[in-house]
Amino acid sequence: MTAVLPRSSVAVAPGRWTATRRHYLMCPPTYVAVDYAVNPWMVPSAPVDRHRARRQWETLRRTYCELGHRVSLLDPLPGLPDMVYTANGATVVDGVVLGARFRHPERAAEAAAHRDWFRTAGFTRVTEPVFVNEGEGDLLVAGDVVLAGTGFRTDPRAHTEATRVLGRSVVTLELVDPRYYHLDTALAVLDPTTIGYLPEAFTAASQSVLRERFPGAIVADPADAAVLGLNAVSDGRHVVLPAQASGLAAAPAGRGFVPIPELLKGGGGPKCCTLEVRA
Numbered sequence: 001m002t003a004v005l006p007r008s009s010v011a012v013a014p015g016r017w018t019a020t021r022r023h024y025l026m027c028p029p030t031y032v033a034v035d036y037a038v039n040p041w042m043v044p045s046a047p048v049d050r051h052r053a054r055r056q057w058e059t060l061r062r063t064y065c066e067l068g069h070r071v072s073l074l075d076p077l078p079g080l081p082d083m084v085y086t087a088n089g090a091t092v093v094d095g096v097v098l099g100a101r102f103r104h105p106e107r108a109a110e111a112a113a114h115r116d117w118f119r120t121a122g123f124t125r126v127t128e129p130v131f132v133n134e135g136e137g138d139l140l141v142a143g144d145v146v147l148a149g150t151g152f153r154t155d156p157r158a159h160t161e162a163t164r165v166l167g168r169s170v171v172t173l174e175l176v177d178p179r180y181y182h183l184d185t186a187l188a189v190l191d192p193t194t195i196g197y198l199p200e201a202f203t204a205a206s207q208s209v210l211r212e213r214f215p216g217a218i219v220a221d222p223a224d225a226a227v228l229g230l231n232a233v234s235d236g237r238h239v240v241l242p243a244q245a246s247g248l249a250a251a252p253a254g255r256g257f258v259p260i261p262e263l264l265k266g267g268g269g270p271k272c273c274t275l276e277v278r279a
């Protein structure tokens, strides 16, 4: 396991990579647990060490702060052990909040907690969706479009709903491997026109869509994807990704490595713990 690199070693790449300051919503892993299994990563008999999870989560939060980003916190609620994965709670574009609707009843109540947070924070355009969508787990903003996953969680009808609510065109991508059940486990948006992804996680049709749209994409090594290395958060220049994904370290972008193995037990990496608030 690679240790957290000091701030000074977050590499900065030359060329067109430009960082922009982001606002992220995170939720402390106070009640994190694997009490149920809704993805193949979750093994309820394997205990989660909440103290370690908290320390690792703190490292992630601190990394964002050191990169100059703003981090807001959602209050954790007892009985919602997956609430630490805030990416699933909403999708926010230009101040418009498309709320989530979870596939599994165990996570259903997280959706209202997110909507309430946004309303309290002063967002006036907050929609409760009709169809199942698991927020930025499956809806990833890349420049002017939203890359939208389906196959395991988000209902394809939610893609049309996202277009209507967010006013962005949506590119539907179909996932086929249960380990990569959310789009953000198989594809990372690095800047508006650059992505990294694991082709095998998609249907042949979706692979051609991706090849055509992103000819310069970084094709991830299956070994990196298998430690959720694509569950990365980019500010356009610095890419924060799980420390275990050593191969992706060769990607042409600045990088920060954040080891959060306790949170991997729930099937999530850095991106899952991070919801971008695009005001």
Ligand code: ARG
Pocket (backbone or CB within 6 Å): 038, 039, 042, 082, 085, 087, 088, 107, 136, 137, 182, 184, 185, 266, 267, 268, 269, 271, 272, 273
């Ligand atoms: N245990 C959670 C679930 O399966 C993990 C969610 C991970 N989040 C993500 N954005 N991929 O729903």
